[in-house]
Amino acid sequence: MFFCNHGASPHCENSNYEHYGPSGNLTDEKGGALFGYTDLYGGYAGGQAEYVRVPYADISPRVIPEEMTDEQVLFLTDIFPTGWSAIDWAQLKGGEVVAIFGSGPVGLMAQKSAWIHGASRVIAIDPLDYRLQKAKDVNYADTLNPHKVDVIEAIREMTDGRGADVCVDAVGFEPERTMMDKVKATINFEKGSMKVLDMAFKAVRRGGTVSIMGVYGSTYDNFPLHRVFDKAITIKQGQAPVLNYIDTLIDLIQDSNVVLDDIISHTLPLHEAARGYELFDKKEDDCVKVVLKP
Ligand SMILES: NC(=O)c1ccc[n+]([C@@H]2O[C@H](COP(=O)([O-])OP(=O)(O)OC[C@H]3O[C@@H](n4cnc5c(N)ncnc54)[C@H](O)[C@@H]3O)[C@@H](O)[C@H]2O)c1
Structure with missing residues (x-):
């Protein structure tokens, strides 16, 4: 125990x-x-x-009150407490600029959590425009597409040259990768790439916090320990401690302080689960989150 x-x-x-x-x-x-x-x-x-x-x-x-729908509470099992942890770990005092890499389900939940914790600005970063549009529509985030802008420069410009107070890695070891990224991973026996985490270290301000919610599964060569040292970055990482937060989060939903079901893009019967997985995996049909109904 x-x-x-x-x-x-x-x-x-x-x-x-x-x-x-x-x-x-x-x-x-x-x-x-x-x-x-x-x-x-x-x-x-x-x-x-x-x-x-x-x-x-x-x-x-937990016993869920009768009046709450399945969709309202479904994301309490994983992605909402996960996004919440990322922000809770950064111990916001109010007024912070929070940059969130990845605007999938976890990133979207971190965006919602950042506002609730008092962020003054929430920046969503993702190479997929339809996911950035979702971040704009449901979470009022500013958006940056790394295919179109230099994300690090853009974040510094938005913060008087300092960098974001908090960066969240909601991508993990499976970002978009170039052929060079893949070759490097093979040579170094790395799973995927830590390129997004590297960007987060660059984009965060001195003395800021990087919360890593994305999963990483091996050692990574060239880890920028020098940058973490020079900028005095606080790093927090791991599985979300869901049980620590779940009761607080149920209350937030029940009191209408947060809406979670606005990220659902597809609702499918359970027997179409394989298609749901394929849509999500290939990011087809503007898929953000699939709900399966038995
Ligand atoms: N720590 C935990 O407890 C916990 C819990 C749940 C999920 N996770 C992890 O969180 C991560 C995100 O989960 P998800 O369901 O949102 O996944 P997802 O794949 O839907 O979202 C990842 C997003 O990152 C974007 N992306 C790819 N390359 C990028 C780049 N270079 N810069 C910015 N964005 C980029 C993708 O377009 C995608 O929208 C995964 O690694 C998942 O395993 C961790």
Whole structure:
């Protein structure tokens, strides 16, 4: 119970008997269990099913008030607490400029969370215009497309040359990659690329915070430790500690202080799950978030 008692439920020492361990090497020693992450994370089947077996059901489920719809609360299970963590970790005092790399479901939730925490400006960065449009329409974010502008320069121009107070990496190890990025990854035995994280370190101001919500799965060569040192950047990273936030977040929805279902682009029956995955993966039909209805 050590980790639960310390507000760190993703590191639960009881739920992932076979592959749990202190090293965090992501091969044989990982953290606590996750639904649908194969045997490496406890062997629990995925949550996208008609029924789900919930281990430790006295801890994580919540009773949802009758009047709330499924769509209103669905994103409490992952993406809203994830976006919320990114901002909570940065300890905003009010008035900060928050730049969020990636405007997928996690980035969109971080944008909503940034406003609630008192940001004065929210900047969304994504190479897909339709996702930037979503960020504008539902979250009133300023937008930057790295195919069209120099994102680092643009963020500095927006902040008197300083850089953003907070940068969030809501992309992770699978950004758009060039052939050179792929060659470099192969030579260095890296999974994907940390190019977005590198941009976040460049775009954040001195003394600022970079919250990393995107997943990374290997070592990365040329990690810019010199920049992190010189700019005195605070880095926070990891699985979102959903249980720490869920009750606060239910209240926010119930009191109409946040709307989450405005990011849903597709609602499909469960038997069309494969098509939903394909739409999301290939980012077709302006797909942002698919909801499956049993
Ligand atoms: N830490 C956690 O607890 C946690 C929880 C859920 C998801 N995640 C991770 O968060 C990340 C984002 O999840 P998602 O569902 O929003 O994924 P997604 O793939 O829908 O979103 C990623 C977005 O990044 C954009 N992107 C690609 N290259 C970019 C670049 N160079 N600059 C800026 N944006 C770029 C893509 O166009 C896309 O819109 C993933 O790595 C996911 O695994 C982490």
